[in-house]
Amino acid sequence: MMNVERLHTPIPGQPLIELRGVSRRFEKRTERHRSLQELFIRLFQRSSIQVDEFWPLKDVSLSIHAGDSLGVIGPNGSGKSTLLKLITGILQPTEGELCVRGRLSSLLELGAGFQPDLTGRENIYLNGSIYGLSRSEMNRRLPDIIRYAELGEFIDTPVKHYSSGMYVRLGFAIAIHTQPDILLVDEVLAVGDVSFQHKCLNSIYQFRKNGGTLVLVSHDMTAIQNICNRAIWIEDGRIQAEGKPTDVVMAYLESMATREEEAQNQAEAPKADSGPGQRWGNGKIQITQVELCGDDGTPRSVFVTGEPLQIRLHYRSREPIQAPIFGVALHHENGVHIAGPNTRFSGVHIPQVEREGIVTYRIPRLPLLEGTYTVSVAVVNETDTEIFDYHDRRYPFRVFPGRRRDGYGLISLEGAWEVSTGTSAWPTASVEEPLHTLADSAAHSRSSH
Ligand SMILES: Nc1ncnc2c1ncn2[C@@H]1O[C@H](COP(=O)(O)OP(=O)(O)OP(=O)(O)O)[C@@H](O)[C@H]1O
Numbered sequence: 405m406m407n408v409e410r411l412h413t414p415i416p417g418q419p420l421i422e423l424r425g426v427s428r429r430f431e432k433r434t435e436r437h438r439s440l441q442e443l444f445i446r447l448f449q450r451s452s453i454q455v456d457e458f459w460p461l462k463d464v465s466l467s468i469h470a471g472d473s474l475g476v477i478g479p480n481g482s483g484k485s486t487l488l489k490l491i492t493g494i495l496q497p498t499e500g501e502l503c504v505r506g507r508l509s510s511l512l513e514l515g516a517g518f519q520p521d522l523t524g525r526e527n528i529y530l531n532g533s534i535y536g537l538s539r540s541e542m543n544r545r546l547p548d549i550i551r552y553a554e555l556g557e558f559i560d561t562p563v564k565h566y567s568s569g570m571y572v573r574l575g576f577a578i579a580i581h582t583q584p585d586i587l588l589v590d591e592v593l594a595v596g597d598v599s600f601q602h603k604c605l606n607s608i609y610q611f612r613k614n615g616g617t618l619v620l621v622s623h624d625m626t627a628i629q630n631i632c633n634r635a636i637w638i639e640d641g642r643i644q645a646e647g648k649p650t651d652v653v654m655a656y657l658e659s660m661a662t663r664e665e666e667a668q669n670q671a672e673a674p675k676a677d678s679g680p681g682q683r684w685g686n687g688k689i690q691i692t693q694v695e696l697c698g699d700d701g702t703p704r705s706v707f708v709t710g711e712p713l714q715i716r717l718h719y720r721s722r723e724p725i726q727a728p729i730f731g732v733a734l735h736h737e738n739g740v741h742i743a744g745p746n747t748r749f750s751g752v753h754i755p756q757v758e759r760e761g762i763v764t765y766r767i768p769r770l771p772l773l774e775g776t777y778t779v780s781v782a783v784v785n786e787t788d789t790e791i792f793d794y795h796d797r798r799y800p801f802r803v804f805p806g807r808r809r810d811g812y813g814l815i816s817l818e819g820a821w822e823v824s825t826g827t828s829a830w831p832t833a834s835v836e837e838p839l840h841t842l843a844d845s846a847a848h849s850r851s852s853h
Pocket residue numbers: 430431432460478479480481482483484485486487
């Protein structure tokens with residue numbers, strides 16, 4: 405049972421997009437010919453084609469209100485594009501109710517919505533009519549679209565000769581200039597060059613500021629956190645989490661990191677001593693386990709700038725050892741040594757260790773910016789002349805930006821800006837961080853990946 409309603413104007417107080425129990429079924433056809441003989445038999449019968457059905461979206465319910473900016477994240481093949489295609493009407497739901505109230509523009513697959521033999525200019529008119537705009541309205545908008553797309557004389561070339569970046573330029577220029585109520589964007593922006601990405605992100609930001617409603621599918625977690633006010637994580641055809649972008653991104657990355665760890669553990673037989681990096685030392689004290697934890701004490705490998713992080717070193721010593729020094733080191737993946745605190749530098753004297761115990765290093769606010777880092781751990785004697793155990797860069801973890809990006813580079817200095825205008829007519833302003841645009845940060849983060 406399915407029901408689809410599409411209205412071209414929003415109804416005040418009602419969501420622009422509403423899905424109730426929406427599912428979509430596809431058929432997967434697999435051909436099973438194993439031998440020439442089988443191929444020969446297939447000439448006379450069609451039974452070697454096996455048709456399996458699968459559901460890329462199952463029982464999805466979602467409301468998107470005017471002014472919302474919804475980020476959609478999830479692994480490859482999890483149903484994100486299928487969701488957008490259902491909203492635009494390229495696909496129909498198999499089950500459930502779908503209601504769209506407002507004019508849509510979309511940028512989904514490369515070249516979708518274009519006629520290959522028509523020129524860029526002709527395709528602008530074609531798309532205008534698809535988006536419900538008259539020819540005279542399109543005449544009015546044409547110069548702006550052409551200027552925005554920056555295609556020069558290629559605007560009069562059939563689009564089948566366009567590069568993928570040129571398709572995106574034209575597609576986005578049309579989508580943004582038709583002033584839709586709802587703009588749907590599926591990853592394709594990443595295809596454009598850095599300067600065009602910058603321009604697109606600025607336009608999306610303006611579109612949002614003017615009250616436009618956005619649905620953005622992206623694997624760029626920074627863009628999702630910067631642009632969206634809500635996010636959903638789709639996997640196995642279902643919404644796994646929904647809420648504030650940072651929370652949903654964290655939950656998704658956590659799950660991905662856990663899966664990666666499990667896959668790695670399955671790939672190699674687990675050894676007590678396994679893991680990347682070198683290990684050395686005479687073993688009089690052994691570091692038996694290292695855990696990186698957040699505030700709640702649960703070990704994980706993904707953190708956000710500014711949150712607490714504790715590094716827990718579990719040790720074992722067969723004999724009593726006097727005054728050992730425990731230390732940790734943090735390296736960025738590019739090899740830069742960021743920090744190397746130890747118990748002696750901090751004036752923490754450990755009189756003696758014996759048997760088992762835990763030494764914890766607490767970082768109240770993680771100053772590291774987005775990137776991949778490793779932890780090294782060590783325990784040495786009082787004079788730093790005997791190494792008991794040293795694990796060099798064996799514990800990787802990832803850092804993602806929080807709600808606010810703190811700057812470029814590796815660490816947040818947590819400084820404060822003070823601006824004096826030099827005239828008495830203006831009050832002195834104080835801001836906590838440099839003011840840079842959304843597009844600056846997203847384009848920079850992408851170019852630095
Ligand atoms: N027309 C179709 N016929 C059959 N199967 C399809 C069709 N379109 C998509 N699929 C399948 O549906 C599943 C979901 O695809 P979808 O494109 O929605 O994933 P996605 O989350 O957007 O992935 P990605 O991140 O790789 O873009 C995939 O297994 C895909 O192969």
